[in-house]
Amino acid sequence: MTSNPMAGAVRRGRQYVPLLVTSVLLVLMFSVGSVQYDGFLSGQVLLNLLIDNAFLLVVAVGMTFVVLTGGIDLSVGAVVALSTMLSAWLVERHGWPPLLVIPLVLVVGTVAGFVMGWVIHSFEIQPFIVTLAGMFLARGLCYTISIDSISITDPTYTAFAQTRIPLPGDLFVSPSVLVAVGVVAVAFVVLHHTRLGRNVYALGGSEQSALLMGLPVARTKIAVYAVSGFCSSLGGVLLTFYMLSGYGLHAVGLELDAIAAVVIGGTLLTGGSGYLLGTVLGVLVLGLIQTLISFQGTLSSWWTRIVIGGLLFVFILLQRLIVGRRKV
Amino acid sequence: MPAQSAQQPVLEVRGIRKEFPGVVALDGVDFRLFPGEVHALMGENGAGKSTLIKVLTGVHPSDGGEVVLDGRPVRIAGPLQAQLAGISTVYQEVNLCPNLSVAENILIGREPRRFGLVHWSELRRRAAESVADLDLDIDVSAPLDSYSTAVQQLVAIVRAVEVSAKVLILDEPTSSLDREEVRQLFAVMRRLRDQGVAILFVSHFLDQVYEICDRMTVLLGGRLEGEYLTGELRQVDLVARMIGGEPSDPGEPSDSARREPAEGADAPPFLRADGLARSGAIEPYDLTIRSGEVVGLAGLLGSGRTEAARLLFGADHSTRGSVRIEGAEVSLRTPRTAISHGIAFCPEDRKTEGLIGELTVRENIVLALQAARGWTRPLSGTRQDEIALHWIRALGIRPGNPEALVRNLSGGNQQKVLLARWLITDPKLLILDEPTRGIDVGAKAEIQKLVADLAGDGMSVLFISAELEEVLRLCHRVGVLRDRRLVAELPNDGSLTPESIMATIASGAQS
Numbered sequence A: 001m002t003s004n005p006m007a008g009a010v011r012r013g014r015q016y017v018p019l020l021v022t023s024v025l026l027v028l029m030f031s032v033g034s035v036q037y038d039g040f041l042s043g044q045v046l047l048n049l050l051i052d053n054a055f056l057l058v059v060a061v062g063m064t065f066v067v068l069t070g071g072i073d074l075s076v077g078a079v080v081a082l083s084t085m086l087s088a089w090l091v092e093r094h095g096w097p098p099l100l101v102i103p104l105v106l107v108v109g110t111v112a113g114f115v116m117g118w119v120i121h122s123f124e125i126q127p128f129i130v131t132l133a134g135m136f137l138a139r140g141l142c143y144t145i146s147i148d149s150i151s152i153t154d155p156t157y158t159a160f161a162q163t164r165i166p167l168p169g170d171l172f173v174s175p176s177v178l179v180a181v182g183v184v185a186v187a188f189v190v191l192h193h194t195r196l197g198r199n200v201y202a203l204g205g206s207e208q209s210a211l212l213m214g215l216p217v218a219r220t221k222i223a224v225y226a227v228s229g230f231c232s233s234l235g236g237v238l239l240t241f242y243m244l245s246g247y248g249l250h251a252v253g254l255e256l257d258a259i260a261a262v263v264i265g266g267t268l269l270t271g272g273s274g275y276l277l278g279t280v281l282g283v284l285v286l287g288l289i290q291t292l293i294s295f296q297g298t299l300s301s302w303w304t305r306i307v308i309g310g311l312l313f314v315f316i317l318l319q320r321l322i323v324g325r326r327k328v
Numbered sequence B: 001m002p003a004q005s006a007q008q009p010v011l012e013v014r015g016i017r018k019e020f021p022g023v024v025a026l027d028g029v030d031f032r033l034f035p036g037e038v039h040a041l042m043g044e045n046g047a048g049k050s051t052l053i054k055v056l057t058g059v060h061p062s063d064g065g066e067v068v069l070d071g072r073p074v075r076i077a078g079p080l081q082a083q084l085a086g087i088s089t090v091y092q093e094v095n096l097c098p099n100l101s102v103a104e105n106i107l108i109g110r111e112p113r114r115f116g117l118v119h120w121s122e123l124r125r126r127a128a129e130s131v132a133d134l135d136l137d138i139d140v141s142a143p144l145d146s147y148s149t150a151v152q153q154l155v156a157i158v159r160a161v162e163v164s165a166k167v168l169i170l171d172e173p174t175s176s177l178d179r180e181e182v183r184q185l186f187a188v189m190r191r192l193r194d195q196g197v198a199i200l201f202v203s204h205f206l207d208q209v210y211e212i213c214d215r216m217t218v219l220l221g222g223r224l225e226g227e228y229l230t231g232e233l234r235q236v237d238l239v240a241r242m243i244g245g246e247p248s249d250p251g252e253p254s255d256s257a258r259r260e261p262a263e264g265a266d267a268p269p270f271l272r273a274d275g276l277a278r279s280g281a282i283e284p285y286d287l288t289i290r291s292g293e294v295v296g297l298a299g300l301l302g303s304g305r306t307e308a309a310r311l312l313f314g315a316d317h318s319t320r321g322s323v324r325i326e327g328a329e330v331s332l333r334t335p336r337t338a339i340s341h342g343i344a345f346c347p348e349d350r351k352t353e354g355l356i357g358e359l360t361v362r363e364n365i366v367l368a369l370q371a372a373r374g375w376t377r378p379l380s381g382t383r384q385d386e387i388a389l390h391w392i393r394a395l396g397i398r399p400g401n402p403e404a405l406v407r408n409l410s411g412g413n414q415q416k417v418l419l420a421r422w423l424i425t426d427p428k429l430l431i432l433d434e435p436t437r438g439i440d441v442g443a444k445a446e447i448q449k450l451v452a453d454l455a456g457d458g459m460s461v462l463f464i465s466a467e468l469e470e471v472l473r474l475c476h477r478v479g480v481l482r483d484r485r486l487v488a489e490l491p492n493d494g495s496l497t498p499e500s501i502m503a504t505i506a507s508g509a510q511s
């Protein structure tokens, strides 16, 4: 029996189709923007995209882990809000040093994710339900801290918020961008080059098989929710810098943006297939839609939602087609 | 080299018991496995073979009894612990991750690492090496689901033998393999045995069991029937022990179940394919199937047997050629159109393409019939029960409860359910792709007889099987495929033998 090397290459190539489509879309949107609007084609517009969406990027990275296992995490937006609230409250009302508060917030988010993962695994409950409960819980907790927004005047936070890191060519980024890029780099290595990452893919491919192959299914499953919890709280920390306030209504609906970014980035909602870089592209696409609409100037910001909705629809259809073709 | 009984067993099971709701799957079974032996676990479909294996490897907790490994009682909590204890297993259903590459499937969980990261080039190299060990020529970096069930089965075997284990368990590893692959597998098994590995082998192919095994344990309805040395038990006696009957010498098993086509050899063709092809899957082929005729497709793994059949069912689109049904040209673009023309297709991969595990036996059986009637004309509950009970009896599906969930059935019984689903649609052309895979000897003969009877009543059958004896017993004509090309069409006029078919495959002779 022989195999046709060309066929093998084609088979392997098919996995990259969604990624390719997203890249093409991104380039297309950027070209349209450059042709239509003066000043669109500048490095800073691209960098602002990152600056404005750094926290979303971090959250979407965590979401990618979860979705790759075939799960979903609806609690991320609420955990982000709780993180901003907790930070603002501890720093402003209790005068805790930011260097203590930030690690604490990260621990809280990670533990929250860990607990949700543990419940999902041990009681075999749908991730949808468990993280929905987590979402209500985290949002609710925000309001037990304070009904109103708490603004932050702490010098460390304001300094961080105003810091601009200059790049060659009169460009700049914010520290949050560096954090987000760091998170993406680490997550990339973990997903594609460590056992944990490969177990995530295996779990998404077939949980039953992963179990029979002797892979640590329980550990992996709990780990992805913990990772998502960590990323959400880190996203919350970045959002605190960006907003300089803590508020229970921050990041409403962020979970849906994160899921949209992951899906537009080519990750299958059924799990097992997708790439971290796709998620980065997905976040950029979402950001670019927003930028385009703000450049346009007359459209209401709700158009962002409409376009995202349309895109999601197209991408989910695309996934259907690809999955449908996968069996040869 | 058979094991000496003086030796200590590497693995021993005493009084193991396993109950599922409503079924006692294992009832006080004793079993031992010696180093350096190949040991067959025999029994009918549903006898408890796979359950024993799953209890041994911690997939199911046992409800009693003990497992002794190397003289020490152990509690194996799961597949991971089993692996760590030196037990490597290929379960009956292919259990790999379709989305990962072949190489990862072979090595995941024990990937070579460098600086804590997966060492990809080393991983591919090692995977390619172990794949070559089984003489398998596939691209290890392609995703697993781009390969056929048979290749996937081989990959699962490669995964299990790649690690140097003390105990190797193979649950029906040969069910979808060809002779050549089986030969390769046996060579590997012999090598491992000579290195002192204890191998547990399950198969419904008695010839294979007699070829490779030193000793066997027979299960009957969840109980231990006995342990025998292969050399001391004749095949007929083994069969009798498996079905719990008297050893009756059935003489020559009627070597031909085939009848003359009802309307003679010049009956009008039911289906005619002219130059039908799908690029990359199967070269253009011509095939005629007359009413009442059983046409076999023989060929090695990956020779295009399944691919050729899928075109006739509209499961894949043909890229050229035409199909005529009862003289009229038709375009079989989807399975729905094929079904409406009276074609039924029983696929080889029951897990992903056939059965719905969460539904009951009854629901699975009536599925295709219901679909053919359309959802606006539902079958009544009593009618469904009648049909289900009829086929449960006709095919000996066990447990005989129409409300049992299909996923809880043994592998062979699941196969029977799938077969029943298509048989009841009363098709004009029935395409059977490896219909007797994993089915025990008794039931296999029943199914062959059934197919012959149906053909006798005028149904056309396209029969695909890796077992040439079976093809010869049933088919009037045999199409031989090689390298995705139909190379010959041989009339089964009595002079045809498995060897001559093999020779045709080897030479690739044009008819």
Ligand SMILES: Nc1ncnc2c1ncn2[C@@H]1O[C@H](COP(=O)(O)OP(=O)(O)OP(=O)(O)O)[C@@H](O)[C@H]1O
Pocket: B020, B021, B023, B024, B025, B043, B044, B045, B046, B047, B048, B049, B050, B051, B052, B092, B398, B399, B407, B408, B409, B410, B411, B412, B413, B438, B440
């Ligand atoms: N998860 C389960 N739940 C309920 N019953 C089960 C389950 N698994 C197996 N059984 C039942 O246990 C009995 C033994 O099944 P098992 O799979 O061990 O048979 P087997 O000997 O491997 O048969 P085959 O040759 O068909 O593979 C069958 O009656 C089956 O229906």
Ligand SMILES: [Mg+2]
Pocket: B049, B050, B051, B092, B171, B410, B411, B412
């Ligand atoms: Mg079995």
